[in-house]
Amino acid sequence: MPNILKFLRTTMETPNKKDAKQRSGEKSRCQVCGNTFYDAYELKVHIRTHTGEKPYSCSICQKSFSVNSNLKRHIRTHIGEKRFVCKICGTAFAENHHLSRHIQTHTGDKPCSCKICGSAFSVKRDLQNHLRTHTGEKPYSCDVCGCAFAQILGLQRHNRKHTGETPYSCKSCPSAFSIKSALNTHVKKMHVEENTCFCQICGKAFSEKHHLKRHLQTHTGEKVCSCNICGNAFSDNSYLKTHMRVHSGEKPFSCEICGSSFTVKSSLKAHVKRIHK
Structure with missing residues (x-):
C-alpha cells in the first residue's frame, strides 16, 4: 500500500476542472480502492482520501483541507459571513x-x-x-488510530484528541477545550458563582443573563413567539x-x-x- 500511495503522489497528472469536464465521457479508476470516476479531476480529489493530502490551508488558523470549497466554507466561520437569508x-x-x-x-x-x-x-x-x-x-475513519464513526462530526471531535485542537475557549479564563460540553462543565464548576444572575421573584440562579430573561417569562406568562x-x-x-x-x-x-x-x-x-x- 505505501508504494501505491507514493506512486499516486508522484506520478499522477494534475488536470484542472475545465480539462476534466472535456474528458468526462471516459471513466477513471482509483488504483488503491478501485472506485471509478467520470473524469480525472474527480479522481485526483478522491486520491487525497488515501494520501491524506490537504493542499488548501486557512491563513487564519492554518487548518488544511483537501478541496478548496471546504476551505471557503471554513473561512466563513472566522469572518462570520452569513449570506443566505x-x-x-x-x-x-x-x-x-x-x-x-x-x-x-x-x-x-x-x-x-x-x-x-x-x-x-x-x-x-x-x-x-x-x-x-x-x-x-461507520464510513468515517480516523487516519491515525482507525476508530470509525457513523457521523463526520464524531470523527472531527475525535481528531482533536490527536491534534490537540481546542476551539472552545472560556470567556472568564485562558482555559480551552476540544468539545463544547467540556467547556460547559468547566464554566459551571469554576465560574458559576462569579457569573451568577438571580431572579428577583423566586431567587433562582442562572449562569447567563439570557437564561434569566427566558426564566422571567415563566412568571409573566408572556409568549412572544408563535x-x-x-x-x-x-x-x-x-x-x-x-x-x-x-x-x-x-x-x-x-x-x-x-x-x-x-x-x-x-x-x-x-x-x-x-x-x-
Whole structure:
C-alpha cells in the first residue's frame, strides 16, 4: 500500500476542472480502492482520501483541507459571513443547504422517507444519517488510530484528541477545550458563582443573563413567539425553534457512536447514557 500511495503522489497528472469536464465521457479508476470516476479531476480529489493530502490551508488558523470549497466554507466561520437569508423569518446562514433545511421548518415538508421503518425527513442528508442506525455503517475513519464513526462530526471531535485542537475557549479564563460540553462543565464548576444572575421573584440562579430573561417569562406568562403552522405560542424563540422540528422532522443531534439522531440534545444524552454506557 505505501508504494501505491507514493506512486499516486508522484506520478499522477494534475488536470484542472475545465480539462476534466472535456474528458468526462471516459471513466477513471482509483488504483488503491478501485472506485471509478467520470473524469480525472474527480479522481485526483478522491486520491487525497488515501494520501491524506490537504493542499488548501486557512491563513487564519492554518487548518488544511483537501478541496478548496471546504476551505471557503471554513473561512466563513472566522469572518462570520452569513449570506443566505430566510425570506420568511430573516434567519441567516453561512451555507445554502443550511438555509434549505431551515425553510422546511416553515413548510413542514418531509420528502425523504426511510424504506425500512417509514421515518420521514426534510432533507436527504438526515435520511442518510438515519439509515446508518439500521445498517451499522461507520464510513468515517480516523487516519491515525482507525476508530470509525457513523457521523463526520464524531470523527472531527475525535481528531482533536490527536491534534490537540481546542476551539472552545472560556470567556472568564485562558482555559480551552476540544468539545463544547467540556467547556460547559468547566464554566459551571469554576465560574458559576462569579457569573451568577438571580431572579428577583423566586431567587433562582442562572449562569447567563439570557437564561434569566427566558426564566422571567415563566412568571409573566408572556409568549412572544408563535408557530405559523399550528399556532402554538412560546415565551422564547429557542423554544419555537425546537418545536418546529416536530413539523420538519429535523434531528440535528446525532450520536457519534451509532448515528441515531434526536430533535433535542437532552434526548441524545439520555440515549448515550442508556445504550452506550
